[in-house]
Amino acid sequence: MGVPPKTTIEKEDQQPEDMEPKQIKEGYLVKKGTVLNSWKVVWVMLSEDGMEFxxxxxxxxxxxxxxxxxxxxxxxCQDFSKRTFVFKLRTAKNQDHYFQASHLEERESWVKDIKRVITCLQGDRKFTRKSTRRSIRLPDTINLSELYILMRDQEDGVKELKLEKEKRVYNHCFTGGTVVDWLISKDKARNRPEALMLATGLLNEGFLQPAGDLSKEASEGGAESAVLDDPNALYYFADSGFFCEGYSSDEDVILKEEFRGNIIKQGCLLKQGHRRKNWNVRKFILRDDPAYIHYYDPTKGDENPLGSIHLRGSVITAVEFVPEAKRYDVDGNLFEIITSDDTHYFLQATTPEERKEWIKAIHTVSKTGK
Known part of the structure; x- marks a missing residue:
């Protein structure tokens, strides 16, 4: 009897079929095309041996x-100046794949799991890559993610301010000197040079972003200390409500007020269009005081929203049926926002748990925000 042919599932180096790769993570990411330079939303599944999209x-x-x-x-990955939260995968055959997350915590979550997969596949060999930690000689005991969380603390962290520089108003930002002072006051650094090194690590890892020409020039200059201890060098948290405005009309100021509130929750959801009733993945950012949720095209590199929903007085409920949903193969984890002027928005989360989280967060903002 001959040897049966391999099935399409089996691979040369794969475990027996009862040991198929375990799925670790899944969700929406934006991916750069390998042939064209366009960026598109894809559904990504991470398993023990690779990523499918x-x-x-x-x-x-x-x-x-x-x-x-x-x-x-x-x-x-800072290969694209207008895109943040990007990471790059280079395969063993030197093929580059670029992915963009919707916000910082999402990128960090994907990166952590992918790194763990790569390390496991390499066996006992230590995974090495170009690292900010190595380039600026940060001690191994420093955890930049934990440090960032402490800095974002509403009570005891770095205070976000509204600062005016050269006829521009920068909202939700702070100076490089403020970061240095905070790091020293919290015993995270012994002196200002050491604090600047830590702040540069936070900048290079994407936790801090430069705001204004002076800080942007310093961050792009390749200096060992890219964060400036200067009252004119402004920075902001990557997941803050930062926006910059010039002197403008009253109408523009009213519009900018929508972005003043703190970010409560953000991420990608499927949204039904109002006219064509088709469904597209959109990035949503929920803010409080004033109570708004803005939605964006995640494939674009800019920060201009496609639309906004004023949530004060809105009703948010889970639904099991949405008109035209079946036509687009959209089913499950649906919810609806009905605004105070009776406009209906239909959305889909990726899991039942995510739907509950969004409904709870939007409901709270609709009741407490103005």
């Missing part, structure tokens, strides 16, 4: 698969 969440067959054995992960 799909055109739609409901597709059975992936558009492509990225093997992670021998791959190198670079995060943050």
């Amino acid at each position: 799909f055109k739609r969440k409901t597709d059975n067959a992936p558009k492509g698969m990225i093997p992670l054995k021998g791959a190198v992960l670079t995060s943050p």
Whole structure:
């Protein structure tokens, strides 16, 4: 009797079929095309041996698969000046794949899990890559993610201010000197040079962003200390409500007020269009005081929203049926926002838990925000 042919599922180096790769993570990311330079939203599934990406969440067959054995992960990836939260995967065959998350915590979550997969695939060998930690010689005991969380603390962290420089108003920002002072006062650094080194690590890893020409020039200059201890060098938290405005008309000021509130929750959801009733992935940012949720095209590199929903007095409920949803193969985890002027918005979360979180957060903002 001959040897049966291999099935399409089996691979040369794969475990037996009862040991198929375990799925670790899935969700929406924006991916740069490998042939064209366009960026598109894809549904990504991370398993123990690679990443598969799909055109739609409901597709059975992936558009492509990225093997992670021998791959190198670079995060943050700063190859694209107008895009933040990007990371790069270079495969063992030197093929580059670029992904963009919707916000900082999402990128950090993906990066952490992908790094763990790569390390496991490499066996006992230590995974190495170009690292900010190595380039600025940060001690191994420093955890920049934990430090960032402490800095964001509403009571005891770095205070976000509204500062005016050269006929521009910068909202939700602070100076480089403020960061240095905070790091020293909290015993995170012994002196100002050491604090600047820590702040530069936070900047290079994407936790801090430069605001204004002076800080941007310093961050792009390649200096060892890219954060300036200067009252004119402004910075902001990557996940803050930062925006910059010049002197403008009253109408513009009213519009800018929408972005004043703190960010409560953000991420990608599927949204039904008002006219064509088609469904598209949109990035949502929920703010309080004033109570607004803005939605964006996640494939674009700019910060201009496609629209906004004023949530004060809105009703938010889970729904099981949405008109035209079946036509676009959209089912499950649906919810609806009905505004005070009776406008209806239909959205889909990726999981039941995510739907509950969004409904709870939007409901709270609609009751407490103005």
